Amino acid sequence: MARITLRQLLDHAAEHDYGVPAFNINNMEQGLAIMRAAQGCDAPVILQASRGARSYAGDIMLAKIMEALEAMFPAIPICIHQDHGNNVATCISAIQHGFTSVMMDGSLKEDAKTPADYDYNVAITAEVSRLAHMVGASVEGELGCLGSLETGKGEAEDGHGFEGALDHSMLLTDPDEAARFVAETHVDALAVALGTSHGAYKFSRKPTGDILAMDVIERIHARLPNTHIVMHGSSSVPEEWQEVFNAHGGEMRETYGVPVEELIKGIRMGVRKVNIDTDLRLAAAAEFRRIAVTRPDEFDPRKFLKPSMDAMAGICRARFEAFGTAGQAGKIKVIPLSDMAKRYAAGSLAPTSAPIHAAA
Ligand code: G3H
Ligand code: 13P
Ligand code: ZN
Numbered sequence: 001m002a003r004i005t006l007r008q009l010l011d012h013a014a015e016h017d018y019g020v021p022a023f024n025i026n027n028m029e030q031g032l033a034i035m036r037a038a039q040g041c042d043a044p045v046i047l048q049a050s051r052g053a054r055s056y057a058g059d060i061m062l063a064k065i066m067e068a069l070e071a072m073f074p075a076i077p078i079c080i081h082q083d084h085g086n087n088v089a090t091c092i093s094a095i096q097h098g099f100t101s102v103m104m105d106g107s108l109k110e111d112a113k114t115p116a117d118y119d120y121n122v123a124i125t126a127e128v129s130r131l132a133h134m135v136g137a138s139v140e141g142e143l144g145c146l147g148s149l150e151t152g153k154g155e156a157e158d159g160h161g162f163e164g165a166l167d168h169s170m171l172l173t174d175p176d177e178a179a180r181f182v183a184e185t186h187v188d189a190l191a192v193a194l195g196t197s198h199g200a201y202k203f204s205r206k207p208t209g210d211i212l213a214m215d216v217i218e219r220i221h222a223r224l225p226n227t228h229i230v231m232h233g234s235s236s237v238p239e240e241w242q243e244v245f246n247a248h249g250g251e252m253r254e255t256y257g258v259p260v261e262e263l264i265k266g267i268r269m270g271v272r273k274v275n276i277d278t279d280l281r282l283a284a285a286a287e288f289r290r291i292a293v294t295r296p297d298e299f300d301p302r303k304f305l306k307p308s309m310d311a312m313a314g315i316c317r318a319r320f321e322a323f324g325t326a327g328q329a330g331k332i333k334v335i336p337l338s339d340m341a342k343r344y345a346a347g348s349l350a351p352t353s354a355p356i357h358a359a360a
Contacts, residue, residue: 035069044332235282
């Protein structure tokens with residue numbers, strides 16, 4: 001059994017210069033696809049569940065799926081992470097269900113729609129860090145709001161994202177403020193805003209520096225070299241999967257995601273966690289459509305789900321290889337949560353301290 005904290009995993013990634021994709025999970029099929037891909041290339045894994053995933057599957061079902069995946073893939077360290085926690089209760093209840101890491105997204109208020117001010121964000125994120133660290137769990141915070149630099153809008157398609165339009169000062173994380181935020185909240189990882197947004201409709205053209213501000217990462221990494229940077233909204237929305245989707249009755253408008261080469265550039269500049277949900281949704285849905293159109297007599301759900309799992313696993317494997325995650329699982333010796341708690345209590349896991357050594 002190898003349930004790892006985000007902090008230990010990202011410290012290992014920083015020490016060995018790689019990034020870890022964090023894939024969203026809602027059901028058994030996504031879990032199996034991600035884990036089979038990881039096992040196939042010896043990659044450690046971050047499985048993240050949103051509030052939506054928790055209410056879709058139910059906390060008990062989700063926790064049991066995680067347990068089953070751990071038992072089936074014992075050689076793969078798995079970090080179980082709450083994606084976009086909106087308040088203290090969401091984060092703490094995730095830990096009660098076995099999550100080893102939580103995101104307190106205080107960039108938005110509890111309704112996950114209203115942009116919050118800096119003081120609100122610091123207060124709630126620091127409180128989650130204080131509580132989570134007591135039991136050894138890790139914390140990701142977010143500073144700046146995810147949204148498009150082209151339109152000023154957040155993507156509300158998945159129910160998470162601000163309403164209306166914001167100016168660039170709120171859509172781009174400020175490095176000085178980031179340094180203050182990390183010092184005041186003690187987060188283990190920091191999600192930054194640089195022009196990415198959730199969902200399929202990120203950019204109206206292949207992104208260049210004016211709409212995907214990779215320099216934000218460079219500047220934050222220069223200020224905070226030991227803080228793990230997280231990129232949200234990092235699906236690439238692969239053209240080949242858009243084509244399969246649209247060729248079988250789907251109607252996805254022209255759109256561009258974050259090119260994989262930009263994600264690799266980000267990892268070289270200090271990004272350690274790369275959030276990906278939409279790509280797996282798109283590939284799975286494209287396969288459903290393909291089967292439905294090409295085999296109209298088919299009614300066994302497994303005949304739809306199996307190709308969907310293979311499609312998702314193919315994307316996961318490609319990201320593990322591109323980000324340098326492949327080949328790292330066997331090198332990690334998992335530190336139990338109880339030990340992590342002692343290290344926080346002893347003050348040896350400050351957000352700005354050098355990575356803990358995690359080699360097997
Ligand atoms: O936060 C964004 C993820 O894509 C999760 O989406 O809330 O629809 O599960 P969801
Ligand atoms: P995508 O919608 O780009 O996959 O982003 C997912 C994400 O950031 C989850 O937190
Ligand atoms: Zn996100």
